[in-house]
Amino acid sequence: MNQTYAVTAVALVVVATVLIGALGLRVSRTTSDFYVASRTVGPGLNAAAISGEYLSAASFLGIAGLLFLQGPDMLWYPVGYTAGFLVLLALVAAPLRRSGAYTLPDFAEARLESPAVRRLAALFVVGIGWLYLLPQLQGAGLTLEILTGAPGWLGGVVVALVVTGVVAAGGMRSITFVQAFQYWLKLTALLVPALFLLAAWFGDDTPRAGFDATAVLRQHTVVRIDDTVRVDLDEPLTVGVTGSVDGARHGGEQLTLDKGTHRIAAGTELSFAPGTEVPRRVSTGPEPVRSSPFTEDGGQAHRLYATYGLIMATFLGTMGLPHVAVRFYTSPDGRAARRTTLVVLALVAAFYLLPPVYGALSRVYAPELALTGAADAAVLVLPERVIGGVTGDLLGALLAGGAFAAFLSTASGLTTSVAGVLSQDVLPSAGVRSFRLAAAIAMAVPCAVSVTASHVPVADAVALPFAVAASSFCPLLVLGIWWRRLTPPGAAAGLLAGGGSALVAVLVSRSGIAPGGWGGVLLAWPAVWSVPLGFLTMVLVSLATPRHVPAGAAAVLARLHLPEDMIGLPRPGPVPGPGAGGGAARQPDPAGRP
Amino acid sequence: MPAEHRPRREVVTGIPRRAGRPPGDRPARSEIAERTPLGDVYVRSLMRSQLRAGLSALGLLLLLVGTLPLLFASPTAGSVPARGPVLWAVLGVAVHPVIWLVARRYVRRAERNERDFTGLVEGR
Numbered sequence: 001m002n003q004t005y006a007v008t009a010v011a012l013v014v015v016a017t018v019l020i021g022a023l024g025l026r027v028s029r030t031t032s033d034f035y036v037a038s039r040t041v042g043p044g045l046n047a048a049a050i051s052g053e054y055l056s057a058a059s060f061l062g063i064a065g066l067l068f069l070q071g072p073d074m075l076w077y078p079v080g081y082t083a084g085f086l087v088l089l090a091l092v093a094a095p096l097r098r099s100g101a102y103t104l105p106d107f108a109e110a111r112l113e114s115p116a117v118r119r120l121a122a123l124f125v126v127g128i129g130w131l132y133l134l135p136q137l138q139g140a141g142l143t144l145e146i147l148t149g150a151p152g153w154l155g156g157v158v159v160a161l162v163v164t165g166v167v168a169a170g171g172m173r174s175i176t177f178v179q180a181f182q183y184w185l186k187l188t189a190l191l192v193p194a195l196f197l198l199a200a201w202f203g204d205d206t207p208r209a210g211f212d213a214t215a216v217l218r219q220h221t222v223v224r225i226d227d228t229v230r231v232d233l234d235e236p237l238t239v240g241v242t243g244s245v246d247g248a249r250h251g252g253e254q255l256t257l258d259k260g261t262h263r264i265a266a267g268t269e270l271s272f273a274p275g276t277e278v279p280r281r282v283s284t285g286p287e288p289v290r291s292s293p294f295t296e297d298g299g300q301a302h303r304l305y306a307t308y309g310l311i312m313a314t315f316l317g318t319m320g321l322p323h324v325a326v327r328f329y330t331s332p333d334g335r336a337a338r339r340t341t342l343v344v345l346a347l348v349a350a351f352y353l354l355p356p357v358y359g360a361l362s363r364v365y366a367p368e369l370a371l372t373g374a375a376d377a378a379v380l381v382l383p384e385r386v387i388g389g390v391t392g393d394l395l396g397a398l399l400a401g402g403a404f405a406a407f408l409s410t411a412s413g414l415t416t417s418v419a420g421v422l423s424q425d426v427l428p429s430a431g432v433r434s435f436r437l438a439a440a441i442a443m444a445v446p447c448a449v450s451v452t453a454s455h456v457p458v459a460d461a462v463a464l465p466f467a468v469a470a471s472s473f474c475p476l477l478v479l480g481i482w483w484r485r486l487t488p489p490g491a492a493a494g495l496l497a498g499g500g501s502a503l504v505a506v507l508v509s510r511s512g513i514a515p516g517g518w519g520g521v522l523l524a525w526p527a528v529w530s531v532p533l534g535f536l537t538m539v540l541v542s543l544a545t546p547r548h549v550p551a552g553a554a555a556v557l558a559r560l561h562l563p564e565d566m567i568g569l570p571r572p573g574p575v576p577g578p579g580a581g582g583g584a585a586r587q588p589d590p591a592g593r594p
Numbered sequence: 595m596p597a598e599h600r601p602r603r604e605v606v607t608g609i610p611r612r613a614g615r616p617p618g619d620r621p622a623r624s625e626i627a628e629r630t631p632l633g634d635v636y637v638r639s640l641m642r643s644q645l646r647a648g649l650s651a652l653g654l655l656l657l658l659v660g661t662l663p664l665l666f667a668s669p670t671a672g673s674v675p676a677r678g679p680v681l682w683a684v685l686g687v688a689v690h691p692v693i694w695l696v697a698r699r700y701v702r703r704a705e706r707n708e709r710d711f712t713g714l715v716e717g718r
Contacts (some may be wrong), residue, residue: 089701090649090652311660562637
């Protein structure tokens with residue numbers, strides 16, 4: 001790939017992000033502007049901003065990579081990411097806006113009048129935010145590595161620095177413009193090359209590649225193995241080897257490998273003849289590849305369970321993502337929040353038509369990526385592979401720019417919300433300066449982890465925060481909005497039981513100490529059991545502590561559900577109900593902190 | 595899931611005489627604003643209708659999309675030769691407009707509920 005074009009594209013995206021951020025900074029004059037864009041963002045702009053923020057590296061690179069590796073079952077990822085907004089719309093969108101809550105902890109305190117539940121919710125926001133930031137930074141590292149050969153940590157650090165700068169300098173107003181711009185950039189960056197690729201594919205007599213059979217190379221291909229891999233051969237394979245296979249050195253001669261498992265050392269170059277089947281990769285170096293139930297031999301039952309685990313996590317987790325919830329506060333009223341969500345659904349769905357194109361075409365044109373383990377790079381290398389020449393380089397550069405827009409937008413949204421929570425609930429003094437410090441902390445932790453932690457497929461890694469959000473904030477929001485008898489002890493117990501168990505499950509499964517078989521599958525996809533556990537605990541403990549029902553519950557619920565013009569108070573702004581007492585949503589006004 | 599009515603302490607004040615309205619003719623709007631038992635009934639009725647709208651949207655989602663994994667995993671689907679292309683077409687393309695239409699139906703219904711409620715309260 002031509003480095004100059006790609007680096008120029010990435011640099012342009014970064015500069016545009018900083019410039020639009022600076023423009024927003026000039027517009028945002030008051031503290032209220034700084035935090036929530038004065039709640040005057042219209043549905044069109046706000047929807048583009050929500051979509052821009054939501055479509056992360058997992059959507060831009062990860063889905064195509066997983067589709068390429070594991071076939072059409074992975075289409076449940078984009079379907080889930082879209083359907084999550086329908087669930088959010090139907091259960092929480094308008095009431096969440098009317099609650100006047102800026103963050104999820106604000107909502108918890110406004111509804112339950114309990115600082116303890118607020119602090120617990122703040123912990124979960126920070127945890128989910130960091131879990132979600134990590135794959136974004138690692139995706140950025142991978143992209144820059146593939147484009148320029150830079151060390152793997154550099155891309156993550158670049159994204160971290162830019163995002164911290166923009167967030168700390170501009171706050172929400174500039175973020176809204178930046179995000180909206182980045183949605184359209186991402187859509188263009190994926191759409192234009194997709195059209196060229198499809199045209200080339202039709203010109204090539206629409207070759208197909210099955211996902212059940214092993215991928216077959218169409219042309220002579222040289223593959224460089226960067227990490228040591230073990231491959232599993234179903235039949236003997238003849239391949240040219242420069243480097244080390246099974247501990248023996250080879251200097252470019254043809255070698256016939258027997259059926260069975262072989263170890264290919266890092267730095268080895270394999271040269272495949274046309275028509276060769278790509279060998280199956282078993283594991284990377286010392287660490288076992290996370291056993292994905294989608295490919296495991298556990299059969300139909302595991303597969304079905306994993307699919308429903310994914311559906312539960314994505315359908316119910318979207319509403320609990322901290323950077324999504326914050327965005328609803330910028331709508332002028334509940335009705336606008338609903339209409340905004342409807343536009344978001346259309347924008348997000350339009351975007352998700354594209355990654356499957358890349359997934360399917362890379363199976364045809366770049367099957368050897370399965371061997372190097374860089375499946376997340378499928379989107380980036382496809383134009384060069386299929387079209388080539390200057391056109392291919394330019395399209396590749398466009399994709400690289402779009403990918404960086406994806407890292408920057410999601411990471412800045414997450415950093416804004418994590419920093420908001422840190423500055424309000426953790427740091428000793430509030431105010432814009434504290435927010436800036438919080439932004440630096442919010443980004444420093446995942447950045448440090450991304451440099452040290454091992455790489456996992458981006459889309460896979462993003463499923464984890466979704467599962468935790470679905471098990472913690474989904475019960476809190478749904479019961480908080482629709483059930484009068486929710487109590488602070490119930491909410492706290494439910495958050496801990498549902499969200500806590502999901503968090504432990506994903507950490508155990510990620511660290512590789514999970515058992516095989518059903519135990520491992522249950523831990524890898526916890527949402528199927530942890531979401532009901534969260535709901536059940538919240539309901540049962542609330543019923544057992546009826547005396548703790550907040551005094552202002554009825555007033556808060558009325559405010560959540562009544563149209564703004566029924567309350568007879570000025571439309572914009574949270575309305576501290578007369579009975580809500582200290583439970584009124586805390587305004588994110590630095591001067592107003594008690 | 596609205597709970598059954600739980601009596602709560604109320605601050606009782608007299609009707610402002612200056613208002614010049616005969617007792618019993620107070621607009622529902624102030625019943626709601628002052629959260630009298632009658633106002634509470636209004637709010638509960640709105641919540642119920644909104645919850646019904648939301649749950650029916652989720653029911654549609656479950657029926658139209660949530661059953662697909664079972665459908666695709668069923669033994670009869672496995673024997674269909676075109677399973678792959680069907681998966682791509684259904685999950686890659688067809689699902690999205692379906693989800694959007696369900697969402698639009700919900701938004702219209704929720705807004706109608708709110709309009710009806712405002713009409714009811716304002717006596718129109």
